[in-house]
Amino acid sequence: IELTQSPGTLSLSPGERATLSCRASQSVSNNYLAWYQQKPGHAPRLLIYHAYSRATGIPDRFSGSESGTDFTLTISRLEPEDFAVYYCQQYGASPLTFGGGTKIDIK
Amino acid sequence: EVQLVESGGTFVQPGRSLRLSCVASGFSFDDYAMHWVRQPPGKGLEWVAGINWDSFLVHYADSVQGRFTISRDNARNSLYLQMERLRPEDTAVYFCAKDKGGSVFFYFDSWGHGTPVTVSS
Numbered sequence: 001i002e003l004t005q006s007p008g009t010l011s012l013s014p015g016e017r018a019t020l021s022c023r024a025s026q027s028v029s030n031n032y033l034a035w036y037q038q039k040p041g042h043a044p045r046l047l048i049y050h051a052y053s054r055a056t057g058i059p060d061r062f063s064g065s066e067s068g069t070d071f072t073l074t075i076s077r078l079e080p081e082d083f084a085v086y087y088c089q090q091y092g093a094s095p096l097t098f099g100g101g102t103k104i105d106i107k
Numbered sequence: 108e109v110q111l112v113e114s115g116g117t118f119v120q121p122g123r124s125l126r127l128s129c130v131a132s133g134f135s136f137d138d139y140a141m142h143w144v145r146q147p148p149g150k151g152l153e154w155v156a157g158i159n160w161d162s163f164l165v166h167y168a169d170s171v172q173g174r175f176t177i178s179r180d181n182a183r184n185s186l187y188l189q190m191e192r193l194r195p196e197d198t199a200v201y202f203c204a205k206d207k208g209g210s211v212f213f214y215f216d217s218w219g220h221g222t223p224v225t226v227s228s
Contacts (some may be wrong), residue, residue, distance in 0.1 A: 034214035036152075043202055043218035044152065055216065087152055091213050094166045096142075096154040 001090050011107040018075040018101045022088035029092030031066050035073045038101075039084045047086075048073060060065055078086035078104070109133040109157055109217040116222030122193045129186040129203030129219055137181035140164070140206035142215060143188045145224075146187045146197035149197070156188065160209040171197075200224075 002025040012018055022033070031051035037042035046055040048064035051071055063077040075082055083106055088099040115127040127143070143155040156167045156177040165177060176189040186203055200223050204215035 019136065032213070036215075043220055044215070045218075046214060046216050049207070049214045049216075089152075089154075094157075094212065095168050096157065096166075096212060098152040098154065100152045103188075 001028060001092055001097055003088050003090060003097055003099035005086075005088060005102050007102060008100070010104045012078055012104060013107045014078050014080055016078050018073075018078055018104055019077075019080070020073040020104075021072070021085055022071040022099050024069040024071070027069060027092075028071075028090045031071075032090060032092035033064075033066070033071050034091065035062075035064060036087045036089065037082075037084050038087065043069045044087065045061075049100060085098060109205060111205060111217060111218045113201065113203045113220035113222035115189075116201060116224045118225045118227065119134045119193055120228055121194060121226055123195060125190045125224060127188040127190070127201055127222060127224070129207070131184045131186065132204075134186040134205070134217075138209050140208055140210070140212055141179060141188075142204045142206060143177060144202045144204050144213070144215070144218075145197075146202070146221070147196075147199040153199075157212050158186070158208070158212065164211065166212070190224075193224075195226050198224060198226050 004023045006021045033051045035048040036076045039043040083105045108134045140159040142157040158177045178187045200221040202221045203219040205217040207213040
């Protein structure tokens with residue numbers, strides 16, 4: 001399953017809303033889709049799993065949604081620590097696959 | 108606290124072999140599936156291989172099938188990646204990642220810091 005993330009880069013200011021898209025090439029079984037955040041020089045961190053569920057310790061400004069093969073990560077109000085790269089990943093079928101990533105940078 | 112510590116990454120010539128290791132602590136290693144995920148310099152994430160808790164289920168990305176072998180030693184809380192016939196395009200940071208599940212593959216809820224592999228002549 002190929003995952004296409006858009007946009008490639010999102011330029012926003014702190015306090016603004018961020019909407020990141022991840023489109024699957026085919027249906028993702030059971031909405032088995034996760035979102036990760038990665039900062040330079042660090043390992044990725046799990047944010048969302050099963051398309052909607054927040055991982056332990058993740059603030060509620062992060063939310064996930066889905067509509068068919070389209071998945072969305074929304075950050076309601078950007079905090080300074082949210083500027084990073086975000087990846088979606090599907091685990092509904094093997095091989096597991098990642099999207100190409102969306103970078104949120106400071107406008 | 109879950110800890111995953113990778114080692115074994117280095118500079119290697121094309122065609123050579125390399126073995127990566129990941130030592131786990133802070134959880135019951137033999138209850139969970141484990142994976143290797145890599146990230147080429149300046150690029151995105153690529154899942155490489157996964158192995159379930161009892162090594163019965165093993166899957167690979169097409170790009171490494173037949174060249175890489177994932178294995179685990181539950182007695183040593185360790186995960187391995189044997190890499191053969193290395194190519195320049197295998198150059199990446201290799202992350203060890205813990206799966207949320209045990210028998211089948213789900214998402215990655217903990218990651219190591221990664222070990223860098225450079226394949227070049």
